[in-house]
Amino acid sequence: MTTFTIPARLFLVRHGETDWNREGRLQGGKDIPLNALGRMQAEEAGRRLREIAPGFATLDYVCSPMQRAQETMTILRRELALPVADYATDHRLRELTFGEWEGFTWREIRKSERELAQAREKDKWGFVPPGGESYRMLADRIGPALAAMAPDTVMVSHGGVARAVLALIGAVSPAEAAKVEIWQGKILVVEGSKASWM
Numbered sequence: 001m002t003t004f005t006i007p008a009r010l011f012l013v014r015h016g017e018t019d020w021n022r023e024g025r026l027q028g029g030k031d032i033p034l035n036a037l038g039r040m041q042a043e044e045a046g047r048r049l050r051e052i053a054p055g056f057a058t059l060d061y062v063c064s065p066m067q068r069a070q071e072t073m074t075i076l077r078r079e080l081a082l083p084v085a086d087y088a089t090d091h092r093l094r095e096l097t098f099g100e101w102e103g104f105t106w107r108e109i110r111k112s113e114r115e116l117a118q119a120r121e122k123d124k125w126g127f128v129p130p131g132g133e134s135y136r137m138l139a140d141r142i143g144p145a146l147a148a149m150a151p152d153t154v155m156v157s158h159g160g161v162a163r164a165v166l167a168l169i170g171a172v173s174p175a176e177a178a179k180v181e182i183w184q185g186k187i188l189v190v191e192g193s194k195a196s197w198m
Helices: 019-023 036-052 067-079 106-112 114-122 135-147 159-168
Strands: 006-014 060-063 153-157 187-192 194-197
Touching: 006 036, 006 067, 006 135, 006 159, 036 067, 036 187, 060 067, 067 153, 106 114, 135 159, 159 187
Parallel strands: 006 153, 060 153
Antiparallel strands: 006 187, 187 194
16 A cells, blocks of 8 residues: 655544443444533543644544544544534544444343454455445545545544544555554544654
């Protein structure tokens, strides 16, 4: 996979927790709202952004169109005393879709779809769930959105998107990226080919 440099500094926030996150259910394309902890995590992300980006009011703000991401963005901007609706959405930033597996836990998938679950373990980056997307397909989808970034940007999106970003900039290999833990309520700061949690 060809790697590239994002032409700006990126502050990438994974949406806060949902009940499905807590239960270990695959959300993908399902529009699940934040729970109470998720709303607190969104507030924390806003406070952290204020600390690490003193010019936060001048940054671009873009968000996945999914409910859990937009709710996180709204809370984050409220915490920063910015107009809550003054941000863009980009459909390319929506989460990796798991197709027919959405709503199930990995434990349930490993039990009911044993061979497919094993195939995914062997190639998490390239595996396509039934009716879903692979991380490779996700990276192809978000690459153009990242390449078009001009000013420094706050992006609220998803765990799968963050993993694809790490692979696209060459911070880790695609195989490693698919296994990286992406925390809710923290900010992944991407500059050039480097990324760090704040």
